[in-house]
Amino acid sequence: MSSADLPVSMLSVPSFFGAPIGDIEDLSEGKIAVAGLFCDHFSEGEPGARYAARQLRYASLPVLTHRPNIAPANNTIDVGELNIFPIEPQKTLSILKEQSFRIHQTGAKLLTLGGDYSLIPALVSGQLKARPDHDLNIIRISRNLDAAEILNPQKNPLSRSCATRQLGEHCGGSKSITLLGVSDSNPLEEFEYLAGSFVRSAQQLSTSLSGLTEQILKGLPDKNVSFYLSVDIDVLALPSIRSNSAYTGTGLTPKQLNALILELGKLPIIGADVTGYIPDLDISGSAASVTVAEIVKSVIETMSQESALCR
């Protein structure tokens, strides 16, 4: 047999679920731009989530190989990592807002993976700038409320502990915030700030998801709204998954989290993020990365759905 007859099989460059790699000119209405956030060090908490996007690219390939029935949605495009300035938080905020603005201007939805929750208000701010006509509400799935008072925004522009409050300020107050999967212990003052918000603990969600989206909509004055979905991996009660919050043994199982995300697909989700996951830095992606990749897959499915309940 000559060398020309040898079967040659090449693995593609890792991208999220094998999605095509593109740039802003490839985006348009109906597309989902998936981007990595290589930034986890400006705020409190353990660093390491900057590597999540890279690891999820590796880990999502075996998901495709072994589960061919969950082929990627054909509307996703991997646009690489968003630009940041590693030692300049104010410039990082500005450039994240600008990148989010430009991506949303194309009509595409942005899904960011990895990084720290403290960056998300900048991305939402850019989204609101691009779509000023949208009445945007936030759905945050996390163990923590992260609604502390905003102190010294000039000195500490990026702070996870007040990121939910920052999102509330961008979107018109605490009533625009829905918090799901929160832990059993959260600061009193943060609960008081969120008194008018829709808040459910992990324990409450683990019993039933029935009618959840209807309840979320019921509390909103205007039913003609869109939603931004923010998922923090710290909500998982799984010791093998490391997040930037310590493991407590309470929270949701991956199955419950997937079911919750898919339930939220009844709502119009026009932007999303998955933060907080700190991967083990092996080459091919560990079992934990594969689990998180499945959760990301659910987020993409949810973003791809036509809303059954509004718009």
Added chain:
Amino acid sequence: MTKLMSESTTASTTYAGFSETNIEEVSQGSIVVFGVPADSTLPRRSGCSNGPKALRRATIGALGCYFNSPSKTVVSLDSGKATRFRSEVIGLDLGDLADCTEVTIDTLKQVEQVTAGVHEQGGLPVLLGGDGHILEGLIAGLQSSTSEFGLLVISNRLDIPRVNGLASKTLSSLMTVRTNPENYPLLVIGANGIQPYENWKGIEDIQGNVIAAEIIHEQGVEVAVNAIQQFGLQNKHILCVIDAGVLDTGYAAGTPGLNVGGLTPLQLTDILSKANVASQLVGIGVTNVAPLLDARGHSQYATAQALLAVLGERLFEEMSL
């Protein structure tokens, strides 16, 4: 007293934000934390020398929800209860024992000296270990300064390990002072796996009790809670020892030994919260935390949570909303 502690704690933060001070400052009713960074030696895995530092950091993490609240109060969405961290409590951190790398005779004497000193001045000694063998020094220190206490050990073993040439000892043999033979002076919660016959026999000889991890898995945490409460009725004063080795390796691998079938972190904190022995404590020891063996950091966090659960009402109070 001879200066035993290092000039400044080697940890980057003090325990629960307590003041860093020296033993002369100990006052009646204070909680006095000190670290003993003594490592384990073969055949056990090393790494316990980082235990005190990791426990301090993990405790700050575990208290984050309190410290993020200006009123130091957290609310439970499920129970509707509010709990406040009692920042007015006198808490002191003496730092780590200086020049301590392994458990030696000298280390045990130093632990004994510090423990006795803290107890005599009315403080509650809280030892952050270090290899499990340092329990010998903690018990000796309390026995030299107090007449009677019961030993509550949360561990997968019925002995303290052999280390650095020091022989293994059964838990029952550590209780050398017993003024009331009718008492039931030793309770072990979470024992797991094959244990040497003499360890069982020793406990039986002093009318001790063992609640194995398997029984807790089968019957629930209430069986352990009831045993501790019964133990509390028979012993006015309790020395509580939390050996991180009691945790199942699947949840917390950062210990010198491995424990398949141990307690889950949730079971451990549940037992200690519900047992509520805070008012009876004369001392606490936390041992066998080897953080570098657990890349995910669960071991030190689960052990820090367990220690906070033992301190219970000394550090926290329930509030009405």
